[in-house]
Amino acid sequence: MKYQTQKIAYAYFLVAMILFAVQVSMGLILGWIYVSPNFLSEILPFNVGRMLHTNSLIVWLLLGFFGAAYYLVPEEAEREIHSPKLAYLQLLILIVGTAGVVVTYLFNLFDGNFLLGNEGREFIEQPRWVKVGIVVAALIFLYNVTMTVLAGKKTAITNILLLGLWLLSLLFLFAFYNPANLALDKQYWWFIVHLWVEATWELVMASILAFLMLKLTGVDREVIEKWLYVIVATALFSGILGTGHHYYWIGMPGYWQWIGSIFSTLEVVPFFGMMAFAFVMVWKGRRDHPNKAALLWALGCATLAFFGAGVWGFLHTLHGVNYYTHGTQITAAHGHLAFFGAYVALNLAIITYAFPILKGRDPYNQVLNMASFWLMAGGMVFMTFTLTFAGTVQTHLQRVNGEFYMDVQDQLWVFYVMRFGSGVAVVLGALLFIYAVLAPRREVIEPGPVITTAAE
Amino acid sequence: MSITRAWAVLMALSLASTAIAWSGAGGVWAALAILTLAWGKAQVILNRYLRLSQAPDISRGVALVLGLFMAGVMGLAVAGG
Amino acid sequence: MSRTPTEPPARGIEALPGDLMMWVLIVSELLVFGAGLLAFMGVRLTDPAGFAEAQSHLDRTGAGLNTMILVTSGWLAARAVAAAESADTARTRALLAGAAALGVAFLWIKWLDYAAKGAAGITFETHPFFTFYYLLTGFHAVHVVAGIVILGLVAIRPRAPTVEVGAMFWHMVDLVWVLLFPIIYLLGAGA
Ligand code: HEM
Numbered sequence: 001m002k003y004q005t006q007k008i009a010y011a012y013f014l015v016a017m018i019l020f021a022v023q024v025s026m027g028l029i030l031g032w033i034y035v036s037p038n039f040l041s042e043i044l045p046f047n048v049g050r051m052l053h054t055n056s057l058i059v060w061l062l063l064g065f066f067g068a069a070y071y072l073v074p075e076e077a078e079r080e081i082h083s084p085k086l087a088y089l090q091l092l093i094l095i096v097g098t099a100g101v102v103v104t105y106l107f108n109l110f111d112g113n114f115l116l117g118n119e120g121r122e123f124i125e126q127p128r129w130v131k132v133g134i135v136v137a138a139l140i141f142l143y144n145v146t147m148t149v150l151a152g153k154k155t156a157i158t159n160i161l162l163l164g165l166w167l168l169s170l171l172f173l174f175a176f177y178n179p180a181n182l183a184l185d186k187q188y189w190w191f192i193v194h195l196w197v198e199a200t201w202e203l204v205m206a207s208i209l210a211f212l213m214l215k216l217t218g219v220d221r222e223v224i225e226k227w228l229y230v231i232v233a234t235a236l237f238s239g240i241l242g243t244g245h246h247y248y249w250i251g252m253p254g255y256w257q258w259i260g261s262i263f264s265t266l267e268v269v270p271f272f273g274m275m276a277f278a279f280v281m282v283w284k285g286r287r288d289h290p291n292k293a294a295l296l297w298a299l300g301c302a303t304l305a306f307f308g309a310g311v312w313g314f315l316h317t318l319h320g321v322n323y324y325t326h327g328t329q330i331t332a333a334h335g336h337l338a339f340f341g342a343y344v345a346l347n348l349a350i351i352t353y354a355f356p357i358l359k360g361r362d363p364y365n366q367v368l369n370m371a372s373f374w375l376m377a378g379g380m381v382f383m384t385f386t387l388t389f390a391g392t393v394q395t396h397l398q399r400v401n402g403e404f405y406m407d408v409q410d411q412l413w414v415f416y417v418m419r420f421g422s423g424v425a426v427v428l429g430a431l432l433f434i435y436a437v438l439a440p441r442r443e444v445i446e447p448g449p450v451i452t453t454a455a456e
Numbered sequence: 457m458s459i460t461r462a463w464a465v466l467m468a469l470s471l472a473s474t475a476i477a478w479s480g481a482g483g484v485w486a487a488l489a490i491l492t493l494a495w496g497k498a499q500v501i502l503n504r505y506l507r508l509s510q511a512p513d514i515s516r517g518v519a520l521v522l523g524l525f526m527a528g529v530m531g532l533a534v535a536g537g
Numbered sequence: 538m539s540r541t542p543t544e545p546p547a548r549g550i551e552a553l554p555g556d557l558m559m560w561v562l563i564v565s566e567l568l569v570f571g572a573g574l575l576a577f578m579g580v581r582l583t584d585p586a587g588f589a590e591a592q593s594h595l596d597r598t599g600a601g602l603n604t605m606i607l608v609t610s611g612w613l614a615a616r617a618v619a620a621a622e623s624a625d626t627a628r629t630r631a632l633l634a635g636a637a638a639l640g641v642a643f644l645w646i647k648w649l650d651y652a653a654k655g656a657a658g659i660t661f662e663t664h665p666f667f668t669f670y671y672l673l674t675g676f677h678a679v680h681v682v683a684g685i686v687i688l689g690l691v692a693i694r695p696r697a698p699t700v701e702v703g704a705m706f707w708h709m710v711d712l713v714w715v716l717l718f719p720i721i722y723l724l725g726a727g728a
Pocket residue numbers: 023024026027028029030031032034050053054057331332335336339340344419420422423424426427
């Protein structure tokens with residue numbers, strides 16, 4: 001660790017991993033409810049559990065991004081973070097807000113209250129006071145990191161990272177606009193949900209990947225920056241109008257079917273670019289970095305993101321196809337592999353890279369960490385396949401043959417059992433990961449020859 | 457080919473396609489002729505205006521993709537009568 | 538970018554003239570318009586008679602004239618690059634202004650076309666042909682506007698690399714039009 005304030009990342013990553021454990025466990029409960037529908041129906045209704053599953057996902061991913069920024073900005077800018085105090089205050093606000101969401105939902109408090117009640121829109125259903133807290137936290141973060149970068153060296157990596165984080169924070173402001181007209185509501189809702197994962201978060205992903213490649217492979221910064229710019233340009237070019245793939249059936253004008261189909265198809269390009277980037281850098285790289293697990297996660301991230309977002313996204317993005325598959329289990333298959341590949345694996349990669357350094361030891365116990373990669377990735381891929389099969393059957397029976405929704409669900413039961421099984425693997429993998437990162441102290445593998453440059 | 461020569465060729469090709477359209481010639485052959493002229497114009501713009509001829513490898517690759525595109529459009533034009 | 542003859546000839550992507558990011562943009566735009574035009578041709582198969590009827594409402598002469606306007610404008614822009622490379626600022630500016638002025642002329646003719654459609658009550662929803670017509674020509678016209686702005690911006694301090702980037706954008710607009718015009722306006726017209 002070159003800079004003391006990089007330590008801030010430790011706290012962020014720790015909270016992120018706790019929420020990660022909560023998130024996947026909640027997924028497992030949901031998966032069981034699908035198998036046995038009355039499970040916990042009195043204490044934890046499906047809709048509340050689902051909200052906790054998706055919201056804790058978003059919150060921990062964002063915490064991971066913040067942590068990553070606090071970790072890599074000092075190193076890139078060659079400056080300590082402007083104010084560590086503010087950074088911890090920001091974390092505190094986010095923790096209180098998250099706790100507030102959980103309590104409000106679990107006990108169904110303050111229904112309908114303007115300030116305290118939930119808002120009932122997937123991913124952004126937080127009560128208004130929490131939303132205000134999120135904005136305050138984001139402002140603190142942006143101020144803190146921007147001041148650091150302005151005072152220090154400006155690199156392409158920090159520029160893109162900051163651009164992504166600024167834009168995603170600005171987009172969140174749409175969460176305060178909740179029109180009564182359902183079509184309008186959806187139109188603006190996608191400004192956040194889509195323009196996060198398919199535009200601004202991609203910038204964050206590209207810059208963190210670039211940072212990891214820089215450190216792990218030792219390829220020249222110039223080469224890495226060229227890739228970074230091309231990836232970012234294609235992501236923004238395709239992603240912004242690609243929003244149209246959510247406007248097919250919500251009452252927007254018909255021309256969105258063509259805009260959405262064409263631009264969202266091009267969204268495959270940046271994901272392919274990130275995968276090509278990661279592999280070409282490793283192939284070109286001269287450095288044999290001892291942290292093999294971080295490299296595995298980085299390569300796994302780029303690959304699974306390409307399949308989850310790129311391939312599974314394209315699968316149902318043309319409006320002629322989406323007409324049949326909209327809102328079926330195909331969507332769930334895509335949502336899981338895309339989120340896991342692109343953003344979960346990304347966070348686990350930077351955590352795997354940074355933790356040994358933050359703890360002041362050599363990369364350790366890589367075997368367990370790598371085992372957790374295969375367990376989680378294997379589970380996720382299997383889950384994606386089962387849900388894709390389920391979705392195909394569902395599309396045929398429900399959308400083509402016109403059978404009733406619940407009759408079709410009964411016929412999908414076996415797939416839901418298999419989804420639960422793969423979910424168990426994912427949860428075990430997650431717990432193993434957390435253990436592998438936090439607990440062991442002993443070396444398991446031979447350290448590489450040069451370890452004095454631990455901060456690399 | 458100088459820039460001005462390129463411009464002259466582009467004008468000639470444009471006049472030719474307009475002439476075909478005005479002549480009232482219809483059907484598949486007129487469509488193919490018009491598309492061929494457009495193809496030629498696109499190649500001139502790429503190689504002369506955009507100077508792609510300076511990068512022969514890439515110019516060949518782009519020409520191939522453009523050729524596939526034109527083949528696609530021509531195929532659909534023929535299918536549509 | 539002019540190369541001195543003593544340099545070894547560059548190969549592959551290194552030989553690409555101008556700015557790499559502009560090429561990324563150009564390729565992206567071409568993919569979008571290419572996909573749009575192929576989709577147009579595909580949907581046309583479902584209703585050839587309806588498409589031909591709809592197409593007969595277009596102003597073919599104005600659009601043909603517009604082709605020549607754009608091609609000529611591109612010629613001026615290309616010569617502006619040459620002028621910038623020989624550091625002739627006044628000449629560069631004049632040529633860029635000429636290119637932009639022809640762009641405005643293009644937009645004027647295009648506007649008359651749209652106004653006529655509007656007066657005839659033809660909208661996006663009138664027929665699939667017009668959905669594509671408005672989408673593709675409208676999207677192209679937006680690029681013409683952007684291109685005029687860009688030409689104006691690079692004319693402020695006309696150095697060779699920036700003028701080249703601006704001209705490349707303009708040539709891309711030109712290139713899209715020479716493919717779009719025959720497919721939307723001319724195909725299947727005569728009969
Ligand atoms: C890191 C791992 C995971 C990620 C990134 C993730 C992500 C998501 C997302 C984004 C959604 C909302 C999907 C949509 O709106 O269509 C969702 C819903 C869901 N997830 Fe997960 N999840 C993960 C792990 C799990 C696990 C381990 C299970 C257990 C089997 C699970 C089961 C479910 C279920 C049952 C739903 C609700 C689907 C529905 O409403 O039909 N998830 N998850």
